[in-house]
Amino acid sequence: MRERKTILDVKGLKTSFFTDDGEVPAVDNIDFHIREGEVLGIVGESGCGKSVTSLSIMGLVPSPPGKITGGEILFQDKDLTKLNEKKMRAIRGNDIAMIFQEPMTSLNPLFTIGDQLREAIKIHKRDWSKKQIQERAVEMMKLVGLPRAEDLMKEYPHQLSGGMRQRVMIAMALLCDPKVLIADEPTTALDVTIQAQILKLIKNLNETLNTAVLLITHDLGVVAETCERVIVMYAGKVVEEGPVHTIFKDPQHPYTRGLLESVPDMRFKKERLYSIPGNVPKPGSIRTGCKFAARCEFAFDRCLNENPDLYQTADDHQTRCFLFDSKEVQAHDRTVVKS
Amino acid sequence: MTEPLLKVEGLKKYFPIKSGVLGQVKNHVKAVDDVSFVVHEGETLGIVGESGCGKSTTGRMLMRLLEPTDGKVFFDGKELTDLSNQEMRKMRRDIQMVFQDPYASLNPRHTIEKILMEPLNVHEIGDPKERKKKVHEFLEIVGLSSYHAKRYPHQFSGGQRQRIGIARALMTNPKLIIADEPVSALDVSIQAQVLNLMQDLQKELKLTYIFIAHDLGVVRHISDRVGVMYLGQMAELADSESLYEKPLHPYTQALLSAVPVPDPDFTREQVVIKGDVPSPANPPSGCRFHTRCPFKMDICETTVPKFAEVEKGHSVACHLYKESRPQ
Numbered sequence: 116m117r118e119r120k121t122i123l124d125v126k127g128l129k130t131s132f133f134t135d136d137g138e139v140p141a142v143d144n145i146d147f148h149i150r151e152g153e154v155l156g157i158v159g160e161s162g163c164g165k166s167v168t169s170l171s172i173m174g175l176v177p178s179p180p181g182k183i184t185g186g187e188i189l190f191q192d193k194d195l196t197k198l199n200e201k202k203m204r205a206i207r208g209n210d211i212a213m214i215f216q217e218p219m220t221s222l223n224p225l226f227t228i229g230d231q232l233r234e235a236i237k238i239h240k241r242d243w244s245k246k247q248i249q250e251r252a253v254e255m256m257k258l259v260g261l262p263r264a265e266d267l268m269k270e271y272p273h274q275l276s277g278g279m280r281q282r283v284m285i286a287m288a289l290l291c292d293p294k295v296l297i298a299d300e301p302t303t304a305l306d307v308t309i310q311a312q313i314l315k316l317i318k319n320l321n322e323t324l325n326t327a328v329l330l331i332t333h334d335l336g337v338v339a340e341t342c343e344r345v346i347v348m349y350a351g352k353v354v355e356e357g358p359v360h361t362i363f364k365d366p367q368h369p370y371t372r373g374l375l376e377s378v379p380d381m382r383f384k385k386e387r388l389y390s391i392p393g394n395v396p397k398p399g400s401i402r403t404g405c406k407f408a409a410r411c412e413f414a415f416d417r418c419l420n421e422n423p424d425l426y427q428t429a430d431d432h433q434t435r436c437f438l439f440d441s442k443e444v445q446a447h448d449r450t451v452v453k454s
Numbered sequence: 455m456t457e458p459l460l461k462v463e464g465l466k467k468y469f470p471i472k473s474g475v476l477g478q479v480k481n482h483v484k485a486v487d488d489v490s491f492v493v494h495e496g497e498t499l500g501i502v503g504e505s506g507c508g509k510s511t512t513g514r515m516l517m518r519l520l521e522p523t524d525g526k527v528f529f530d531g532k533e534l535t536d537l538s539n540q541e542m543r544k545m546r547r548d549i550q551m552v553f554q555d556p557y558a559s560l561n562p563r564h565t566i567e568k569i570l571m572e573p574l575n576v577h578e579i580g581d582p583k584e585r586k587k588k589v590h591e592f593l594e595i596v597g598l599s600s601y602h603a604k605r606y607p608h609q610f611s612g613g614q615r616q617r618i619g620i621a622r623a624l625m626t627n628p629k630l631i632i633a634d635e636p637v638s639a640l641d642v643s644i645q646a647q648v649l650n651l652m653q654d655l656q657k658e659l660k661l662t663y664i665f666i667a668h669d670l671g672v673v674r675h676i677s678d679r680v681g682v683m684y685l686g687q688m689a690e691l692a693d694s695e696s697l698y699e700k701p702l703h704p705y706t707q708a709l710l711s712a713v714p715v716p717d718p719d720f721t722r723e724q725v726v727i728k729g730d731v732p733s734p735a736n737p738p739s740g741c742r743f744h745t746r747c748p749f750k751m752d753i754c755e756t757t758v759p760k761f762a763e764v765e766k767g768h769s770v771a772c773h774l775y776k777e778s779r780p781q
Contacts, residue, residue, distance in 0.1 A: 160641035276730040306504035306668070308727055311712035315726070333642065336671075336714030359718045377646035379675035381698065381713050382720075387653070388675065390646035394611045 119150040122327050123172070123211075123295055127186035128196075130164075130171045132398075134180055139399035141167040143351035144186065146425075149295060152325040154318070156342030156359070158332055160374075160395050164351040165331045169297045171196075172329075173213055174203040190295075209239045212288035216300035218280035222272040228283055229268030232256070232290065239291045255286040259316060278309035282316070289320065296321075297329045302337065314341050335378050339363055344431075347371050350396055350406035353425065357432035367434040369411045405437070413438060457531065458492035459662050460516070460630060465489045465525035467511050471735060483735045485511045487686040488525075490761070493630070498656065498663040500677030500694065502670055502709075506731055508686040509666045513632045516664070517549055518542050530629070547577045550623035554635035556615030560607040566593070566618055567603040573625040588625065596621045597651060613644035617651065624655065632664045637672060649676055670713050674698050679767075682706045685734055685742040688761055692768035702770045705743045741773065749774060 130142040142164040149155050157165045170176045172188055174195060188195040190211065195203065207213075215221045223231060232252040236243065243251075249268075256264035259282045272280060281301060288296055298317060302310035318341055321328050330342055338345055338359065345362045347355040347370065355368040366372045376389035393410040405411070408418040417437050425433040426440050466489075468482035486508040493499045501509045514520040516527055518534060527534040529549065537545060550573075553559040560569055570589045574580060580588065590600035596617040607615060616636060623631050633652070637645040653676065655661060667673050673680055674694050681691040682703065690703040701707045708727040727746045732738055738745045744754040753773050762777040763769045772778050 160643060278730055306731070307670070307712045308504065308708060309730065310714070311724070311726060314714070334714065335642070335716040339716045339718045339720075340714045363716065363718050374642055375716060377643050378716050379646075379649070379669075379671040380716065381671040381674055381710065382715060384674060384694070388646040388650055390650055391643040392647075394613060394644065395641065 119152060121148045122151045122190070123149040123329075124189040125168075125172070125186070126189065128168070128171060128183070128188060129185035130167050130176055131182060131184045132180045133182065136399070138184075140184075140351055141181070141398050142171060145348075145351075145353045147346050147353060147356065149327050149329055151294075152321065152327055153344065154321055154328045154330060154342045156330045156332065156338040156345045157348060158335060158338050158345060158374075159348035160333060162350070162395050162398060163348040164398075165348050166299055168348075169213065169299050169329065169331055172297060173207055173211065174198070174200075175207075175213075205239070208235060208288075208293075209291045210293055211295045211297065212291070212293040213297040213299065214281070214284045214288050214301050216303050218277055218284050218304065219272075221284060222280060224272050227269055227271055228256075228275070232268070232283075232287055235287050236290050251290060252286075255290055256283070258289070258320070259283075259286045260312075261286070277305055278312060281305060281309075281313055285313075285316065285320070289324070289326070292324070293326060295327045295329060297331070299331045300333070301330070303332070303334070310337075317341065335363075335375060347374070350401065351398060352406060352435060353433075354407065354435045355433065356425070357429070361429065361432050367428055367432075367439060368407075368436050369413050369438075370407045373410075405435075456495070459495040459530060460493040460664075461526075461528040462492070462512075462516070463490050463526045463528075465512065465515060465527065466523045467508070467515055467520060468523045481735055484686050484737060485734060486515065486522075487737075489683070489686075489688050490525075491681055491688065491691060493662060493664060495629070495662055496656075496660055497678040498665055498676055500673035500680040501664065501666045501683060502668060502673050502680060503683035504668065504709075504731055506685070506734060507683040508734070509668075509683050510634050512683070513551070513634045513664060513666050516632060517546060517551055519551075544577075547573075547626045548629045550626060550628040550631050552616075552619050552623050552631060552633040552636045555639055556612055556619050557607075557639075559619055560615060562607050565604055565606055566610075569607075569618065570603075570622055570625055573622060577626050579626065592621045592624055595624070595655070597647075611644075612640055613647060616640060616644075616648050620648075620651065620655070624659070627659075628661070630662045630664065632666070634666045635668070636665075638667060638669065645672070652676065670698075670710060682709065685731065685737050687742060687771065688769075689743065689772070690768075690770045691761075692765075692770075696765070696768055702764060702768065702775065703743075703772050704747050704749050704774070708746075708748075741771070743772075753779070 125147050128142055128145050131138045131140045159165045171183055183196050233248050236248045236251055253264045261267055261282050302313050342359050345359050346353050349370050355371045366375055373391040391410050404419040405423050408414040423435050423437050425435045428434050428439050465486055467486040468484055470479040471481045473480045489512060503509045515522045567589055571585050574585045589603055593600050593602055598617055637648050665676050677694045680694045680697045682689045684705050690706045701710055708725040711725045729746050732745055740756050741754040741759050744750050759771045759773045759778040761769055761771040764775045764777050
């Protein structure tokens with residue numbers, strides 16, 4: 116397979132919220148990239164910064180209190196963090212589109228589905244004729260598998276079910292042939308049978324249109340079924356990154372391991388679930404050391420005092436844990452030899 | 455075999471749809487329509503289904519937080535549906551409930567001590583000193599500390615709040631706990647903690663659970679037997695091993711094959727069902743699943759399949775099995 120070009124490159128991104136308690140970094144110096152036509156998953160528990168990451172890329176961080184305080188987001192050689200609102204608007208919905216968790220609240224209840232789809236095209240394609248716009252909207256509705264597309268264009272959001280609304284949202288996101296589609300928990304509000312339909316649709320569209328997808332979710336099952344590469348986030352940091360197969364079969368960070376073991380698997384019954392002790396720390400509450408140290412069963416002195424880097428453990432696989440620092444590995448080997 | 459702890463017969467709940475100036479009843483939403491099952495002492499019965507299938511309504515009717523339209527509920531030999539409100543209130547000492555949203559189900563203005571003391575006051579258990587001791591004891595049992603008693607709900611995380619919700623349900627030493635989506639608002643790592651806690655408590659205190667959830671993995675983990683509901687009716691009920699290994703109802707098969715599995719190597723034949731759940735106000739005739747069923751036959755459109763035992767301990771309502779067909 117030929118090497119695919121990087122399409123979106125996030126470097127050292129830091130997004131903070133300025134509250135009464137001072138600066139709270141929600142996303143703390145993260146790096147990752149999305150390649151052309153791939154499905155990249157970001158997985159993590161609530162408060163890990165996965166949604167703030169996607170909002171940062173879209174330039175939608177609520178400001179104030181939020182602000183991108185460092186790093187760059189490179190898309191087609193442009194740094195999105197430096198663009199003004201007007202230029203950002205030309206990219207948002209056009210080159211990079213987003214679908215949200217709540218298909219109920221992201222459509223305007225006062226306008227028909229058709230109005231909302233046509234508006235999205237009009238903003239970006241000013242020279243298109245009315246007929247062209249209508250045809251494009253209907254075409255996308257059909258592509259996402261909505262029945263009787265022409266009739267649905269005249270209906271209002273409340274007349275549609277949750278699954279259909281999410282399909283409309285996907286159709287809307289794809290109207291302008293985006294290069295990157297960001298899907299933030301696209302199936303969390305849906306039932307499993309509908310979730311299966313929507314995930315299949317996203318995967319199909321990714322293959323046929325070659326749109327890169329950034330899928331943000333808390334559900335490890337969804338990641339395993341749809342993504343090629345995965346980023347695991349914890350407390351605003353990327354703790355592990357790698358191909359989906361490696362992450363699930365050979366997870367390295369203690370957090371990733373714990374997370375995978377705490378999911379009840381439908382295929383067999385475990386006597387007892389593994390559970391990570393403690394709670395997810397409040398953003399900004401841990402200033403020094405590894406953010407996971409307090410809950411980690413392998414933690415040692417260094418974890419409490421120093422910040423671990425992302426250590427390369429294999430091609431394409433990185434882990435933010437001192438256990439994989441070559442210095443530690445060597446030191447550990449030496450003690451083994453001595454004893 | 456001993457008498458089951460809870461027996462439900464033909465339970466129904468119809469919510470009227472009113473319209474017009476006079477508020478005439480135009481139609482009914484058949485939220486629960488003829489559901490029967492039993493729960494044995496010490497076991498966990500899981501009830502799964504998609505939104506709108508009536509699983510929560512069923513749970514609420516068992517406690518008579520909602521009055522059933524029809525049907526009978528027997529608990530410990532007594533008919534709950536016959537009791538007066540006052541008698542029912544006394545019965546609730548033995549049946550307690552844990553709710554989904556740990557944020558909404560604890561009064562934000564009360565301390566944890568007051569919240570946990572409330573059931574003891576209502577049921578007049580012990581004197582004030584004993585009550586206080588019991589509060590502290592149960593805080594420890596659910597994995598919190600007695601110094602938490604003076605705090606308010608907002609000072610706790612979601613997982614801790616759910617522990618408080620569980621402690622509150624346990625205060626009256628109930629026999630049966632109805633847990634309605636107790637872990638669905640929690641993160642995976644916290645969910646595992648709460649599930650383990652519930653299992654430990656069940657062993658220690660010999661509790662019986664009815665565990666209502668939409669997550670099939672969670673339900674398999676905690677349940678001895680599982681019932682699958684669809685549009686207000688029980689589609690299938692069996693012990694969890696045989697339900698998950700050998701589902702008989704096409705809906706159960708589709709549901710199970712739709713659950714994403716956290717294993718990238720796992721492949722399976724997916725039974726993808728088309729369309730959405732129909733409205734419970736206007737359910738399809740015959741078998742309610744026939745509009746989405748891949749194995750639909752003519753009889754399915756006209757005749758309601760009987761919920762019948764097909765194998766030992768495995769009941770299903772589907773015309774594919776001769777036991778369900780009219781004789």
